[in-house]
Amino acid sequence: MRHHLRPLQLHSANGSQSSEVLTITAGAGGGCQWRATRSRPPMRIEHGISRSSATVGGVVHFLSPATTSAPRQRGVECDTIAAFDLATEQWRPALMDGPIPADQRHRGQRPNLSLAALDGRLVAVHHDYYPARTINLWSLTPNTTTWTKLHSLPIKNVLRGWDEEATSHLAAAAKRGGRSKKRRKKEEEEAARRWLCREKVAQPLAMVGEGRMAVWARGCEGAVRLHDPRTGACEEVAQVEKGGCVLGFYTGALSPSRAAEMEE
Incomplete structure (x- = not known):
């Protein structure tokens, strides 16, 4: 039984996008040629950020590029997902809604979203920094468009530097007595630096x-x-x-x- 490898590549030029695939067959030698896919991407694809895509079951999923600075596309929200089927070499025509609640689905949330493949399932990740301070994970039920929340993890349990706000660090530094003004200034700067460098x-x-x-x-x-x-x-x-x-x-x-x- 021969094994096949099928990579996908995307091209962006003059405001439009196209895609190509290449089939590599084990033992077949060289001479493989890139060829255009049978359909075009149903939305603009952000392919320069690794956290924006995940492959599950031979389907590559791409997260919307709908940031505050990106051009608006009708029907595309910050968590909209496009899918390319590597077996059929076609983009699925229907875009899929992500799991973000409607009241949080604004374009400023896009940098806080990512996709991952866990245990053979597509998982959407949302960093809800304020006010919840949680990392929410949703799993897509196979062959459906239904999302199920897996976890809501407290940020401070996973990422370092979220135990206290920067203002708390600064206040603590300011209250320490017996230190020169220069020393307190240095402590305040160090507290601010730690906050800025938090994970x-x-x-x-x-x-x-x-x-x-x-x-x-x-x-x-x-x-x-x-x-x-x-x-x-x-x-x-x-x-x-x-x-x-x-x-x-x-x-x-x-x-x-x-x-x-x-x-x-």
């Missing part, structure tokens, strides 16, 4: 067993953490340097040789 995004990567979720936390620097939504426990397993990027996450068994290396 701002938690992107789910994979489910890793026992209900735990691997999350890439991003701020001035970053980290990979294992979060247990049932208990709120969050274990940091790796740091990501400034400018670093988590491209993938493997959840299978290690090869015998690699397992031996890890034990040394």
Whole structure:
């Protein structure tokens, strides 16, 4: 049985978009050619941000680019989703509504949204910074347009730097007695810096067993953490340097040789 790989690429020029696919067959050699898809994208696709797309069951899902600065498209909200079927090489003509409640569905919310693939399902992620201070995860029921809320995680359980507001840090620094004006000024600046450098995004990567979720936390620097939504426990397993990027996450068994290396 031959295995096929089918990548999708998008082109933007002169205010319009087109898409192409390429079929790579194992053992078939070179000579593969990009070809135009059978239909065009049903909305403008934002393909430059990794958090804006996720692939589940051979279908690539793209989140709307409807930010406050993007051109308006009729019927496109901040959480609207377009889908491309890699098997049929066609864009699905109908756009899909996301799970955001109607009273929160304004264009300023778009930077707070992302898509992920968890346990073979499409998941929408919404960082509700104010006033709820939660990270809400919805799962799309397969072959439907129905969203079910999975979790509503307190931001401070997942991201560092959200325990207190910047004003609280500044007030605490100002109240400390016995310090020179210069020293207090330095403490206030340090408190403001910590607030500005707090982690701002938690992107789910994979489910890793026992209900735990691997999350890439991003701020001035970053980290990979294992979060247990049932208990709120969050274990940091790796740091990501400034400018670093988590491209993938493997959840299978290690090869015998690699397992031996890890034990040394």
